[in-house]
Structures are given as C-alpha cells and as structure tokens.
Amino acid sequence: MGFGRDLRNSHEGLLKLQDWELKLLETVKRFMTLRVKSDKEYAALLLSMTQQTEKQEAADYISTVSKSWSQVIRQTEALGRVMRSHADDLNSGPLHRLATLIRDKQQVKKSYQSLHQQLESHNHKVTRSDLEKLKSTYRQLSREANNAKEKYREALTKGREAERARERYDKVTGKLHNLHNQYVLAVCGARTQQEEHRQHSAPDLLDALQRMQEDMTLALRSILQEYSEISSLLTDDIVKVHQEISVAVQQIDPLAEYQQFIDAYRSPETPETSVEFDTSLLEETDNLPANDILWNTLTAETLQAMSSSATAELTLTQQNLRTKEALADDLDAKIQTSQQNAERTSDCVLLLSQKLSLLELRHTVQSLRSSEARLASQKALLDTKMAAAATSPPPPPPPPALPYEDDARSVGSTDKTKERTSRFDTLRHSLAGMIRSPKGMLGSSSSQFFDVIPTERPLADQEWYHGAIPRTEAQELLRQQGDFLVRESHGKPGEYVLSVFSDEQRRHFIIQYADSQYRFEGTGFGTIPQLIEHHFSSKQVITKKSGVVLLNPVVKDKKWILNHEDVSLGDLLGKGNFGEVFKGTLQRDKTPVAVKTCKEDLPPELKIRFLSEARILKQYDHPNIVKLIGVCTQRQPIYIVMELVPGGDFLSFLRKKKDELKTKQLIRFSVDAAAGMAYLESKNCIHRDLAARNCLVGEGSVLKISDFGMSRQEDDGIYSSSGLKQIPIKWTAPEALNYGRYSSESDVWSYGILLWETFSLGVCPYPGMTNQQAREQVEKGYRMACPQRCPEEVYKVMQRCWQYNPEDRPKFSELQRDLSTIKKK
Numbered sequence: 001m002g003f004g005r006d007l008r009n010s011h012e013g014l015l016k017l018q019d020w021e022l023k024l025l026e027t028v029k030r031f032m033t034l035r036v037k038s039d040k041e042y043a044a045l046l047l048s049m050t051q052q053t054e055k056q057e058a059a060d061y062i063s064t065v066s067k068s069w070s071q072v073i074r075q076t077e078a079l080g081r082v083m084r085s086h087a088d089d090l091n092s093g094p095l096h097r098l099a100t101l102i103r104d105k106q107q108v109k110k111s112y113q114s115l116h117q118q119l120e121s122h123n124h125k126v127t128r129s130d131l132e133k134l135k136s137t138y139r140q141l142s143r144e145a146n147n148a149k150e151k152y153r154e155a156l157t158k159g160r161e162a163e164r165a166r167e168r169y170d171k172v173t174g175k176l177h178n179l180h181n182q183y184v185l186a187v188c189g190a191r192t193q194q195e196e197h198r199q200h201s202a203p204d205l206l207d208a209l210q211r212m213q214e215d216m217t218l219a220l221r222s223i224l225q226e227y228s229e230i231s232s233l234l235t236d237d238i239v240k241v242h243q244e245i246s247v248a249v250q251q252i253d254p255l256a257e258y259q260q261f262i263d264a265y266r267s268p269e270t271p272e273t274s275v276e277f278d279t280s281l282l283e284e285t286d287n288l289p290a291n292d293i294l295w296n297t298l299t300a301e302t303l304q305a306m307s308s309s310a311t312a313e314l315t316l317t318q319q320n321l322r323t324k325e326a327l328a329d330d331l332d333a334k335i336q337t338s339q340q341n342a343e344r345t346s347d348c349v350l351l352l353s354q355k356l357s358l359l360e361l362r363h364t365v366q367s368l369r370s371s372e373a374r375l376a377s378q379k380a381l382l383d384t385k386m387a388a389a390a391t392s393p394p395p396p397p398p399p400p401a402l403p404y405e406d407d408a409r410s411v412g413s414t415d416k417t418k419e420r421t422s423r424f425d426t427l428r429h430s431l432a433g434m435i436r437s438p439k440g441m442l443g444s445s446s447s448q449f450f451d452v453i454p455t456e457r458p459l460a461d462q463e464w465y466h467g468a469i470p471r472t473e474a475q476e477l478l479r480q481q482g483d484f485l486v487r488e489s490h491g492k493p494g495e496y497v498l499s500v501f502s503d504e505q506r507r508h509f510i511i512q513y514a515d516s517q518y519r520f521e522g523t524g525f526g527t528i529p530q531l532i533e534h535h536f537s538s539k540q541v542i543t544k545k546s547g548v549v550l551l552n553p554v555v556k557d558k559k560w561i562l563n564h565e566d567v568s569l570g571d572l573l574g575k576g577n578f579g580e581v582f583k584g585t586l587q588r589d590k591t592p593v594a595v596k597t598c599k600e601d602l603p604p605e606l607k608i609r610f611l612s613e614a615r616i617l618k619q620y621d622h623p624n625i626v627k628l629i630g631v632c633t634q635r636q637p638i639y640i641v642m643e644l645v646p647g648g649d650f651l652s653f654l655r656k657k658k659d660e661l662k663t664k665q666l667i668r669f670s671v672d673a674a675a676g677m678a679y680l681e682s683k684n685c686i687h688r689d690l691a692a693r694n695c696l697v698g699e700g701s702v703l704k705i706s707d708f709g710m711s712r713q714e715d716d717g718i719y720s721s722s723g724l725k726q727i728p729i730k731w732t733a734p735e736a737l738n739y740g741r742y743s744s745e746s747d748v749w750s751y752g753i754l755l756w757e758t759f760s761l762g763v764c765p766y767p768g769m770t771n772q773q774a775r776e777q778v779e780k781g782y783r784m785a786c787p788q789r790c791p792e793e794v795y796k797v798m799q800r801c802w803q804y805n806p807e808d809r810p811k812f813s814e815l816q817r818d819l820s821t822i823k824k825k
Contacts, residue, residue, distance in 0.1 A: 003210035004203030011116060014209065018109045021213075025102045025220070029739075032095045035231060039087035046080030064252050070545070071248035079241045086230050094227040099739035101219055107805075108212050112205075119201055126193040134183045141176040148172040293385040300394040305538050307386055310379040312539035312549050317375055319503070319547070321368040328361040459528050460563065460634045462486070464553035467561075467633035470608040473615070474499045475506040482551020486511070486528065490604040493636045496528060502548040509542055560618055562630035567595055567641055578602060578610040579637065583644065586629070593629055596640040607638065613708040614640045616685065624676030626696055626706040645704055647697025654692060654762035663789060665701065666758050667823045670794070672703035674819055677751060678812035680705070681744045688742050690750040691731050692757040729771035730764075734778060735806055745806035751815065752801025759790035793822050 007014065050073050148169040155165035229235070277290040288294070295303065335354050459465050466474065468488040477485060478501035489495040489510075496511040498520075509520055511531065517524025518531045520542050525531040535542060535550050542548045570583040576596055584595040598610045617628035632639035647653055650669070654661070673695060680687060687708065694707035727737070733749035735741045753765050766774035766784060783802050786795040797818060803809045810818075 003206035007206055008198075008202055014206075015109070015113070018105070018112075022102065022105055022109070025098065025105065028220075028224075029095065029098050029102065032090065032098060032227065036087050036091045036095060039083050039090065039231075043080045043082075043084035043087060046076055046083065050074075050077040050080065064257050068248040068252045072245050075241045075245045075248070078244075079238065082237050082241065086235075089230050090227065093230065094223045096741075097219075097223050097226075099741060101216060101223065103735065103739065105216055108209075108216070112209050115205055119197070119205060123193060123197045123201070127190040127197075131183075131186055131190055134179065134186050138176075138179055138183055141172065141179055145169075145172045145176045293381065295385055295389045296394050297396050303382065303386065307379075307382045308538040308540040310375060310382055312541060314372070314375040314379050315541065315547055316549060317368060317372050321365065321372055324361060324365050324368060328358060328365055331358050331361060457529070459486075462529055462532075463555040464532070465528075465634075466554075466556045468493070468607075468636055468638055469633050470604065470611055471497075471499075471508065472608055473611065477554050478506050480552065482549060483554050484550045484552070485554040485556075486532065488635065490607050493600060498532070498542065500542070500548050500550065502546070507546060507548055509546075509548075560614070560628070560630045561634075562632045562639070562641060563634055564632045564639065566630075567593065567632065567639060569595060578606060584641070586641075591629075592644045594642045594644045596642065598638040598640075600636045610638065610640070616708045617642075620679070620683065620685075622676060622679040623702065624672045624704055625679060626704045645696035645698045645706070647699075647701070649693055649706075650695035650697055650703060651692035651757065651762050653697045654758065658761035661761065663791065664823065666789070667791075667794065667819060668701070669703045669758055670755055671816060671819045671823055673705065673751065673754060674812055674816035676703070676705040677744075677747060678816050681747070681812045686742050686744060687747050687750070688736075689728060689731070690747055690754055691728060692754055692762065695754070730766050730774050733806065734804060737775060743806060744812065745809050748801050748809045748812065748815070751812070752798045755794065755798050755801070756784055756787060756790075759794065760787040761789065763787075791822070794819070797822075 003014075053073055148165070148171075152162070152165040152169040155162040279290050282288055282290060293299075293303065331354060335358060338354070460467070464485050466477075466485050466487045468490060470490055471487075474485060474487050477483070478499060480501060481503075483501040485499055487497055487499060489497050498509045498511060500507050500509070511528060512519050512521075515524070517526065518528050519525065520531075520535075521544070522540070523534070525534060532550070534540065536553070539549050542550070566587050568585050568587060570585065573581045573583050573594065575581065579597040579599045579602075582595045582597065584593045585591070586593055596610075598607055602610070611631070611633075614628055614631045617626070621627070626645060627643040629641040629643060632641065673690075677687070677690065687705065689707060690705070694705070696704045696706045698704050729737065731750045731753045733746035736746045756765055757763070766777070769777065781804075783799060786792070786798075790798075797810075797815065800810050801815075
C-alpha cells in the first residue's frame with residue numbers, strides 16, 4: 001500500500017490532507033508558545049518569591065535550622081532558573097524547529113502542486129494535444145490527396161496536363177504518407193508516455209510525496225519527544241532540586257543544633273609555633289614585649305584593620321581550598337573509574353593528562369592548606385589580643401625614657417603632642433600599606449585602594465558608580481571573582497545597590513540608610529564612598545551569610561557617560577514610546593543635540609528597553625546611522641543624548657515636501673537607507689522596525705536610520721520572538737509574523753515597504769486595508785501596485801524585497817549597488 005499505488009486519482013484529497021496537517025502544526029505551535037510563556041511566568045514567580053523572602057539576621061554560629069532554610073531558598077531559586085532554562089530551551093529547540101517544519105511543509109505542498117501540474121500538463125500534451133493536432137492535419141491531407149487523385153484521373157481522361165496533375169498528386173500523397181508515419185510514431189510515443197505516466201512518473205511523484213510526508217512525521221515526532229523531555233517535571237535537574245530540599249530538611253538535628261554555638265564560644269587556645277621571637281631586637285627598644293602584640297592608641301586602628309583583613313582572607317582561602325579538594329576528589333574518582341574500564345593502551349595514555357591535572361590539584365590543595373594554617377595562626381594571634389582588649393579602651397604608649405629630668409621638663413607639651421601624632425601617623429600608614437600591598441604581611445591580593453577609590457569626591461564622580469543602569473546591564477559588567485560596582489535601583493529611585501560577582505553568581509545588596517548612616521549589616525558610615533572604601537580596603541565581608549568580599553572595582557565607560565548638568569534641555573520636539581524628546585545643548589561646546597528622556601514611573605523592564613537603544617548605537621559609526629553622543633544615568637530621569645537631525649522624521653518630511661521632491665531625490669533617499677542597512681547587516685544587527693517614521697532627514701538631505709528600540713544584535717543574524725505585541729504588521733515580513741523569526745532578510749522586506757512609502761510620498765501601506773486584511777492578502781500572494789511616481793526599475797527592486805521565501809530576497813549590499821546604478825541613470 002502506498003500513495004503511488006493507491007492514490008493515483010486522489011490529487012485533491014492529498015491537498016486537503018496537507019492543509020489539515022498544516023493546521024494541526026499551527027495548533028501545536030500555538031500550544032508550545034503558550035507553554036513557553038507559562039513556564040517563564042512560573043520561573044519569574046519563583047525567583048520573585050526567593051528575592052522577597054525576608055532576610056534573617058545572621059547569627060554568630062551555624063544553626064542547622066537556618067542553614068537548612070537557606071538551602072530551601074537557594075534550591076527554590078535554582079528551580080526558578082531551571083524552569084527559565086527549560087522555557088528558553090523549548091523556545092530555541094522544539095518551537096524553533098516546529099516553525100521550520102511548518103515552513104518546509106508549506107514548501108513541500110507548493111512543490112508537489114507545481115510538479116503535479118507539470119507532469120499532468122506534459123502527459124496531456126503528448127497523449128492528447130499533440131495527437132489531436134496530427135489527426136487534424138491527417139484529415140486535411142487525406143482530403144487534399146483524394147482531390148489530387150481525382151484531378152489526376154480527370155487529366156488522364158482528357159489527355160492533357162496529366163503529368164502536372166501527377167506531380168501534384170505525388171506531392172500531396174508524399175505529405176500524407178510522411179504525416180502518417182509521424183502520426184504512427186506519435187501514437188507509439190503517446191502509448192509509451194501513457195504507460196510510463198501510469199506506471200512510473202505519477203506513482204514516483206506520489207511515492208516521493210509520501211516519503212516526504214513520512215520524514216516530516218518523523219521530524220514532528222522527534223520535536224514532540226524533545227518537547228516531552230524538556231517540559232517534563234521529572235527531569236534530573238528538577239528531581240535533584242527537590243532531593244536537595246529534602247536532604248536539607250532532614251539535616252535539621254535538634255541534638256546538633258547548638259553544637260556549633262558551643263564551639264564558637266569556646267575559649268580559644270594559643271597556637272603553637274616553631275619560630276621564636278628574636279629577643280636581640282629588643283636590646284635598643286623601650287621595653288617592647290616579645291611574642292605579644294601591642295595594644296595602645298598608636299596601634300588600635302591598624303590592629304582592627306589587620307584583624308578584619310585576616311578574617312576575610314582566611315575565609316577566601318578556605319572557600320578556595322574546599323573547592324579544590326572537591327575537584328581533586330571528583331577527578332580522582334573519574335580516573336579510578338576510567339582505569340577500571342580501560343581496555344586499550346591508548347585509554348591509559350589518555351589518562352596521563354588527567355593524572356597530571358590531579359597532581360597539580362593535589363599540589364594546589366597542599367599549598368592552600370599551608371596558607372590556611374599560616375593565616376589561621378595569624379588570625380588566632382590577632383583575635384586573642386583583640387578579645388583580651390575588648391573590655392577596655394586602648395592605653396596610651398609609655399613615655400620615652402629621657403636621660404635627665406631637666407631634659408624632660410624642657411620639652412613643651414605641644415612638641416610632645418606633635419611628636420606622638422607624627423609617630424602615630426607614620427606607623428598607621430606603614431601598617432595600612434602592608435595590609436594593602438600584595439607583598440604585605442597578610443599577603444592581600446588587592447591593589448592599593450586609595451589609588452582606585454578616592455573618597456573625597458562625591459558619589460556621582462566615583463569611577464565605580466554607574467548611576468541608574470539596569471540590573472541586567474550591571475550583571476554583564478561583572479565577569480570575575482570580586483568585581484563590583486554601585487548603581488541606583490531602577491525599581492526604587494533614590495535607593496542604591498551594590499552589585500558583586502562572587503562564587504560564579506551576580507549578587508545584589510541594597511545599601512541600607514538609617515540614622516544618617518550607610519551600612520550593610522555592620523558599621524555605618526556617613527557616605528557611600530566611605531562605606532565602599534572600608535569594605536574594599538579591609539576586605540571585610542559584606543554580610544556574614546554571603547561571605548562576599550570586594551576585590552575589583554568595575555570602572556564605568558567614561559566615553560559615553562554624561563552628567564545631567566552637561567546637557568541643557570530646550571524645546572519639546574515630540575513624544576516617544578518611553579518619554580518626551582527635547583532639543584538640547586551640550587554645555588561643553590554648545591553643540592545642539594536631541595535628548596530622549598525616560599519616564600521615572602515606567603516599570604524596570606521598559607527602562608531596560610529604553611537603554612538598549614544606546615547600548616546598540618555605542619558600537620556603530622556610519623553617516624546613514626544616527627549617532628549616539630552619550631547617556632545620563634547618574635540619576636533619574638535617564639537621558640539618551642543623540643545628534644540633532646534637523647530635518648525631522650522622514651515620513652513627515654515626505655508628506656510636507658511632496659510637491660517639491662523630485663524622483664532623483666527620492667532615489668537618493670533610498671540609496672542612503674540601503675547603505676545604512678547594509679552597514680547594520682554587516683554587524684549582524686536586526687532593526688525589526690524599519691519604516692519611514694523611524695528614519696531622519698539630516699543636513700544636505702542625508703537620510704539616517706534611527707529608532708533602535710526594537711533592534712537586536714545576534715551572532716547568527718537571526719532573532720526569534722513570540723507574540724505580536726507592538727509589532728508593525730504592515731511592515732513586517734511573513735516569517736516574522738508567522739514564526740517570530742527575524743533576520744536581515746526580514747529587514748529587507750521592511751525596506752521594500754519603506755521604498756513604497758518613499759515613492760508614494762508618505763501614504764500608509766496597503767491603503768484601505770486593516771492590519772489583519774493586509775496580512776491575509778500577503779499570504780495569498782498579493783503585493784502592492786507600483787506607486788505613480790515610482791520608476792519601473794525601482795518597483796522591480798520592491799518586488800524582489802517582497803519574495804515570500806527569505807532566502808530569495810537580495811542582500812542590502814546588492815540593493816545599495818542596484819539603486820546606486822539606477823540613480824546614475
């Protein structure tokens with residue numbers, strides 16, 4: 001059984017079958033789209049729950065209850081990330097493949113219709129049309145031959161012109177006989193053609209169609225299998241999350257709950273050391289004690305800093321040690337398993353590199369253990385001294401022993417104070433330098449703080465303060481352990497956030513403000529720069545629970561950063577999607593600019609979209625692309641400052657100047673737009689909203705591409721989206737509307753609409769049609785007619801832009817070249 005054998009006369013039925021299957025695939029696609037949306041919303045809800053959970057004040061001992069609860073929160077957050085990852089995988093995997101399958105199935109239907117029509121047409125021509133023509137000629141020649149025969153007989157009877165009549169008779173008879181032979185051959189060929197069509201051509205086409213249908217059914221099955229695997233709530237990662245939560249709950253042990261508390265408050269023991277203090281150093285000093293830290297007004301400040309630095313560095317070392325130990329154990333286990341399963345010599349050779357890695361890991365672990373022991377001994381010594389001195393203020397240092405009483409009386413109190421202050425400052429700066437120096441006593445790896453974070457400048461002038469940038473952009477700037485920056489909260493203007501990269505995560509800490517002090521959970525400071533300086537220089541953790549330490553300030557990109565005071569606003573130019581647009585002036589050189597503002601009460605996600613235009617424009621420099629001058633994000637409202645393009649938007653320009661514009665000028669505008677889009681195409685930038693309203697007319701009537709609010713930059717030049725919110729239907733390519741698939745090819749379709757707008761002098765595309773009507777007509781093959789002012793060559797360019805298949809459309813570089821050639825004519 002099969003198409004070729006059983007469905008030879010079922011062409012209409014096959015077309016209905018394909019239509020039904022396409023509708024089914026569209027239903028599956030809509031279902032998957034909704035599943036992706038629901039999974040994303042569920043993931044967002046889980047993450048929001050974990051972020052809104054009230055933070056518990058960290059205890060100074062480890063509680064099994066709080067530890068287990070923290071694990072539950074972390075695993076819930078992990079579940080949210082898993083669900084978001086699954087939604088992304090569904091969108092980029094099964095949903096994307098399904099969209100491609102639908103497109104391919106549509107193409108199969110079109111190809112089958114075309115091939116079937118060609119086959120039937122050829123068969124009809126050979127078996128009917130050609131034979132009918134020969135039969136008609138055959139009858140005509142038969143009549144002529146009979147007439148010639150009669151005339152020849154009459155000539156023989158009359159005895160005149162018999163020879164000429166015979167010649168005519170022979171000539172007509174020859175034609176008839178030759179045509180008879182042709183007809184015989186044609187009948188033979190038609191019979192063979194009919195048999196071939198019935199036995200091979202038609203069945204082969206139907207069998208090929210069946211194979212394609214079966215392949216697509218197999219593809220759909222694999223898509224649904226992948227959907228089933230990704231969307232399953234029994235996947236390993238989700239099961240693991242719930243297992244971790246279960247394990248965390250089981251670890252709550254009433255008998256062990258207070259053991260850590262007891263250990264934390266047990267009296268510390270003095271660590272033994274094999275290195276002895278060189279007492280000869282004390283021979284020329286004033287009674288300095290051996291093996292004992294001095295606690296007085298000269299050393300109190302630096303001892304506090306040294307204690308904090310030792311604690312932070314020991315914590316980091318221990319975390320690194322545990323990580324390396326885990327890696328070494330895992331690698332050792334893998335090597336053991338591989339050795340047991342090794343069957344060939346080559347397998348053993350391949351293990352050598354792993355064994356070398358294990359050797360290096362073991363060496364690193366041993367070095368870290370040595371560092372841990374060294375730092376622990378130093379910390380223990382500092383802790384012992386600080387604990388003993390915690391009950392009383394530091395005493396003054398003993399006075400110097402002078403040889404004569406008169407000499408002591410001769411030194412004035414002012415001179416003594418100056419000498420004490422000088423000695424105190426010298427010692428404090430010396431010890432502070434040791435703490436900050438990479439070669440200092442505690443071996444800190446940070447650079448000197450006072451060279452990076454000057455505190456005398458206000459917050460807005462600090463290089464690590466990035467203003468009101470979005471959370472997502474801040475996270476992209478944090479790339480390695482200890483990177484940090486400070487920003488203003490998008491959701492709550494006036495609230496400041498410290499963003500840090502720690503342990504492969506981006507962490508965000510709200511800077512608390514109360515009683516005129518800024519703090520995280522410890523000491524308060526009068527300004528945010530002082531707070532950040534304290535944590536950076538001392539390496540004191542931000543919170544005990546997080547263990548986060550500041551290592552590397554992320555410096556803002558000064559090239560694009562402007563202060564609000566650098567720009568003065570002038571007349572209102574119009575209103576955008578996010579706020580108002582003003583004419584402005586740069587104070588530094590009085591350059592006229594356009595300033596886009598963002599409403600302060602917009603949701604954070606819209607503010608992120610507002611700034612995305614600036615992020616894209618930072619990368620581009622082309623005469624037909626509007627230029628970015630800078631952004632003002634130091635406070636609300638946010639500004640995007642761009643070059644002022646005096647001619648305004650292209651659509652209004654066309655409508656106002658329609659009586660003045662010549663065809664050559666319109667072609668020049670078209671070339672400018674193609675040049676700008678060719679540049680974007682080379683940068684893998686997809687504009688997604690190319691239209692006359694989003695182009696600007698500059699000096700010298702130069703056209704510039706603008707409004708990159710919907711733009712995306714993708715490595716592969718393809719962007720997938722779902723939903724039709726805020727999509728310009730009449731300007732958008734069919735594959736983008738149907739499958740959410742945007743590319744430079746879909747921008748080419750929009751460019752064709754822009755050309756039509758240009759030569760119709762600002763008429764709205766598909767006049768008289770609603771968005772839905774226009775979309776339906778385009779799917780049926782309708783394309784807009786040539787505008788009255790449009791040259792035929794330009795209209796042919798439009799038609800090439802409106803090819804249904806994206807791969808059949810020209811590149812922007814080709815459009816620029818072809819239109820430049822037309823302009824020269």
